[in-house]
Amino acid sequence: xxxxxxxxxxxxxxxxxxxxxxxxxxxxxxxxxxxxxxxxxxxxxxxxxxxxxxxxxxxxxxxxxxxxxxxxxxxxxxxxxxxxxxxxxxxxxxxxxxxxxxxxxxxxxxxxxxxxxxxxxxxxxxxxxxxxxxxxxxxxxxxxxxxxxxxxxxxxxxxxxxxxxxxxxxxxxxxxxxxxxxxxxxxxxxxxxxxxxxxxxxxxxxxxxxxxxxxxxxxxxxxxxxxxxxxxxxxxxxxxxxxxxxxxxxxxxxxxxxxxxxxxxxxxxxxxxxxxxxxxxxxxxxxxxxxxxxxxxxxxxxxxxxxxxxxxxxxxxxxxxxxxxxxxxxxxxxxxxxxxxxxxxxxxxxxxxxxxxxxxxxxxxxxxxxxxxxxxxxxxxxxxxxxxxxxxxxxxxxxxxxxxxxxxxxxxxxxxxxxxxxxxxxxxxxxxxxxxxxxxxxxxxxxxxxxxxxxxxxxxxxxxxxxxxxxxxxxxxxxxxxxxxxxxxxxxxxxxxxxxxxxxxxxxxxxxxxxxxxxxxxxxxxxxxxxxxxxxxxxxxxxxxxxxxxxxxxxxxxxxxxxxxxxxxxxxxxxxxxxxxxxxxxxxxxxxxxxxxxxxxx
Amino acid sequence: xxxxxxxxxxxxxxxxxxxxxxxxxxxxxxxxxxxxxxxxxxxxxxxxxxxxxxxxxxxxxxxxxxxxxxxxxxxxxxxxxxxxxxxxxxxxxxxxxxxxxxxxxxxxxxxxxxxxxxxxxxxxxxxxxxxxxxxxxxxxxxxxxxxxxxxxxxxxxxxxxxxxxxxxxxxxxxxxxxxxxxxxxxxxxxxxxxxxxxxxxxxxxxxxxxxxxxxxxxxxxxxxxxxxxxxxxxxxxxxxxxxxxxxxxxxxxxxxxxxxxxxxxxxxxxxxxxxxxxxxxxxxxxxxxxxxxxxxxxxxxxxxxxxxxxxxxxxx
Numbered sequence: 001x002x003x004x005x006x007x008x009x010x011x012x013x014x015x016x017x018x019x020x021x022x023x024x025x026x027x028x029x030x031x032x033x034x035x036x037x038x039x040x041x042x043x044x045x046x047x048x049x050x051x052x053x054x055x056x057x058x059x060x061x062x063x064x065x066x067x068x069x070x071x072x073x074x075x076x077x078x079x080x081x082x083x084x085x086x087x088x089x090x091x092x093x094x095x096x097x098x099x100x101x102x103x104x105x106x107x108x109x110x111x112x113x114x115x116x117x118x119x120x121x122x123x124x125x126x127x128x129x130x131x132x133x134x135x136x137x138x139x140x141x142x143x144x145x146x147x148x149x150x151x152x153x154x155x156x157x158x159x160x161x162x163x164x165x166x167x168x169x170x171x172x173x174x175x176x177x178x179x180x181x182x183x184x185x186x187x188x189x190x191x192x193x194x195x196x197x198x199x200x201x202x203x204x205x206x207x208x209x210x211x212x213x214x215x216x217x218x219x220x221x222x223x224x225x226x227x228x229x230x231x232x233x234x235x236x237x238x239x240x241x242x243x244x245x246x247x248x249x250x251x252x253x254x255x256x257x258x259x260x261x262x263x264x265x266x267x268x269x270x271x272x273x274x275x276x277x278x279x280x281x282x283x284x285x286x287x288x289x290x291x292x293x294x295x296x297x298x299x300x301x302x303x304x305x306x307x308x309x310x311x312x313x314x315x316x317x318x319x320x321x322x323x324x325x326x327x328x329x330x331x332x333x334x335x336x337x338x339x340x341x342x343x344x345x346x347x348x349x350x351x352x353x354x355x356x357x358x359x360x361x362x363x364x365x366x367x368x369x370x371x372x373x374x375x376x377x378x379x380x381x382x383x384x385x386x387x388x389x390x391x392x393x394x395x396x397x398x399x400x401x402x403x404x405x406x407x408x409x410x411x412x413x414x415x416x417x418x419x420x421x422x423x424x425x426x427x428x429x430x431x432x433x434x435x436x437x438x439x440x441x442x443x444x445x446x447x448x449x450x451x452x453x454x455x456x457x458x459x460x461x462x463x464x465x466x467x468x469x470x471x472x473x474x475x476x477x478x479x480x481x482x483x484x485x486x487x488x489x490x491x492x493x494x495x496x497x498x499x500x501x502x503x504x505x506x507x508x509x510x511x512x513x514x515x516x517x518x519x520x521x522x523x524x525x526x527x528x529x530x531x532x533x534x535x536x537x538x539x540x541x542x543x544x545x546x547x548x549x550x551x552x553x554x555x556x557x558x559x560x561x562x563x564x565x566x567x568x569x570x571x572x573x574x575x576x577x578x579x580x581x582x583x584x585x586x587x588x589x590x591x592x593x594x595x596x597x598x599x600x601x602x
Numbered sequence: 603x604x605x606x607x608x609x610x611x612x613x614x615x616x617x618x619x620x621x622x623x624x625x626x627x628x629x630x631x632x633x634x635x636x637x638x639x640x641x642x643x644x645x646x647x648x649x650x651x652x653x654x655x656x657x658x659x660x661x662x663x664x665x666x667x668x669x670x671x672x673x674x675x676x677x678x679x680x681x682x683x684x685x686x687x688x689x690x691x692x693x694x695x696x697x698x699x700x701x702x703x704x705x706x707x708x709x710x711x712x713x714x715x716x717x718x719x720x721x722x723x724x725x726x727x728x729x730x731x732x733x734x735x736x737x738x739x740x741x742x743x744x745x746x747x748x749x750x751x752x753x754x755x756x757x758x759x760x761x762x763x764x765x766x767x768x769x770x771x772x773x774x775x776x777x778x779x780x781x782x783x784x785x786x787x788x789x790x791x792x793x794x795x796x797x798x799x800x801x802x803x804x805x806x807x808x809x810x811x812x813x814x815x816x817x818x819x820x821x822x823x824x825x826x827x828x829x830x831x832x833x834x835x836x837x838x839x840x841x842x843x844x845x846x847x848x849x850x851x852x853x854x855x856x857x858x859x860x861x862x863x864x865x866x867x868x869x870x871x872x873x874x875x876x877x878x879x880x881x882x883x884x885x886x887x888x889x890x891x892x893x894x895x896x897x898x899x900x901x902x903x904x905x906x907x908x909x910x911x912x913x914x915x916x917x918x
Contacts, residue, residue, distance in 0.1 A: 039917075042918065043918060171916075214918055215918065216914050216917045216918055217917055217918070218917050222917075226910065226913060226914075229906075229910055230907075230910060234710075235706070235709070235710050237702075237706065254913070256890075256893050256894045256896075256897035256898070257897045257898060257900070257901050257909050258906055258909060259894055259898060260894075261709055261710070261890050261894070263705070263709065265702060265735070266731055266732065266734075266735040267731065269699055269702070270699065270701075270702035270731075270732055270735065271702070273695065273696070273699040273702035273703045273706070274702040274703065274705050274706040274709075275706060276695075276703060276706065277675075277693075277702065277703035277704060277705060277706020277707045278706035278707065278709070278710045279706075280693055280703070280706070280707060281706060281707045281710045281711040281714075282710075282711070283710060285706065285710075299696055300696065300699070303695060303696050307693075393914060393918070394914075396907040396908075396910050396911050396914065397907045399907075400906050400907035400910065402906070409670075429691075429711075430670065430671075430672075430673040430691035430707070430711070430714055431670055431671065431691075431711065431713060431714060432670055432691075433668075433669065433670040434669070434670070437637060437669065437689065438689070439640075439669060439670075439689055439690050439691055439692070440691065440692075441685050441686055441691075441692040441693065441694060442692075442693045442694070443685075443686075443693070443694040444694060444695065444696055445694060452640075452641055452686055453686065
């Protein structure tokens, strides 16, 4: 948003994007306002990205929702807000610093006492939100409904499409008592009617470019869950843990429509075991978790590697170790995903870069698991799981797959055939009649080609190599990742997973200021894609930007992997552990410091 | 994989209706012992597990089970080597977790009858929680616990069923922890078929296996199976050939009475042998199918992608 409020008479300014931060408590329904705004943007063919924090308690505790809406490309949820909507004194005090200088703070004057020192820096507007909400919908509602009143204020401020918003509100309360819908709409209209425009500037989004198809609006966990369904996954098992639980709830609710089942198990170990059992039964099954739950699953994961069983494991990363920070983001599970467990156990690890990518990564993961008979981990994170984005609707008829097992009789079968090309063998599920009368056993013991146990050094060597070779064959088929920005220059910012957007925005901002910066997002964490060494060779500095600790030796988890792989001293880390997403300005500042320090050391 | 593919029924997304190839026109005969035996067992000579394996073969022969329909699952332990000795589809999973693994097969493949074999360590120690929950959920399968009162594979440590005073490498003064009573635990966990037998009475073992297999639900057999290497003579008091006594469950025992089963389990060793408890409660398999039928009724006639499309239409 470029138009800052001016001292003169209020006017209507055209803007191409806006960042709105709503701060309150977790029970105020501020996620709902954010959801309405995001969905409205999706329907209006605008780009949108959200960011939220929630406390890890059941009720109460400060919570924020930030939404960035733009007529152009939106790459991150934004560094600083144009508008802050504060419900309480603590919301006001804690978040005023997230406003751009000259930004607008709208506060509930029934709860907030503004600080006179800040009045000169930010445009203040007090609205008795609580009182006016009660006035609009009656005294019984107490604090309920003030989120919708606030949504009305925002709608007025940004001249949002009221019929579309009204429809969204009606849809949200479909099936509820009509009086609830009426109350919600009354609160919204009361907020919208507040004479805001006579006090401060209001805004209008410039028309966004028309896109081809429709947009769908969802968060990362929904995209992963629906992606699995599209991929043909029909069985899953899990144990509740934040922020993974959304996916298991979605699959439990949706799978029966497709004839599938999702089982809530007694623990994490039972859930990975049940999923592997179903995979053994002939379909690719899914399990997933977060934080400590992933640690518990590693023995089962090792069995799936050893027995060469397809399996999908979803890890929605949160702050660790141990119970850590359950509702904060961290990218600190890369090591356990790639290396976790005892023994040499190569597996596949994918990291979706944004919400849309979550959908397609689920399908890619299932197809890799099937083709290579290997467990595939999907490394998402808390930020991507809760953030809402709009993206082009997939062609479902085209992407949906049927994974029904083929149980036709076969003449002969070796589950661990050492002569198989690239070591790639397929699992023959029970129910398959084998005409030779020789049936396979799948096992976690080192085994011969029929799956029978062996202590032979030669077989352990060739079977270990078989399990490795098939992933090397997979690596050779992976696409070389695309550099964002020129393929050669001074600084390359390397990231993985949810940091793709902020890194691209950092490139845009740096290049606009005349700096030579490009970015690279790595989606295939294990095996790594080909061609990285050539990309790195084109830059003076390679900085791996991660939300994890710099570690004992100064490198984050991906940086450590890349240094081990390429032995390149110019690969260095930019890390942080505050449990929040990257701000673009922080990335650039840290990169600048690194460049300066690095040159001094050289 | 094959060039002898047969005509397949239409493929379907419904996990509970797996398309299976139609039978070849010739009549399938029951399997012979030779066709069903695989590797020679690695057990010590005289081990009780030999008779359990022999009776499993007998069950397969007698009930004319087909090769491809037999699924044998095990965890870790001496007894859990079972799948390698059976010429059929089998899985040797990790320690203590054979039940959830087998549940995954059972819930997605109703065309198979899943047999799980394991020892007292698998069932009552490392996998104790899974025993409770598989029983509670009543997932259709048969679980044979080959109980030898000792950890044999790791060479004589105390097991959860070792009696007080049993001297092992981890209790050189004799076991001090109160042992688990398998029958009582299974009754309280909600298992719907609970039986006790011993490897020295082959006819009885087979009888229990058949009854367990015919039960629609989670059927569990505790089969005493002597470890001649580390706990010789443990079960002599139950073996008439060794001067012991084999007490069948009394004819007037009401198998549907939980309290009666609990009381029966209170008897000092050798106790009773036979079916302690049996009841019919809907299986999780059936409950899930019911949920699916209701949910699928609402999307009748739609292809999978069209069902998903309805979700996506709501997210626009």
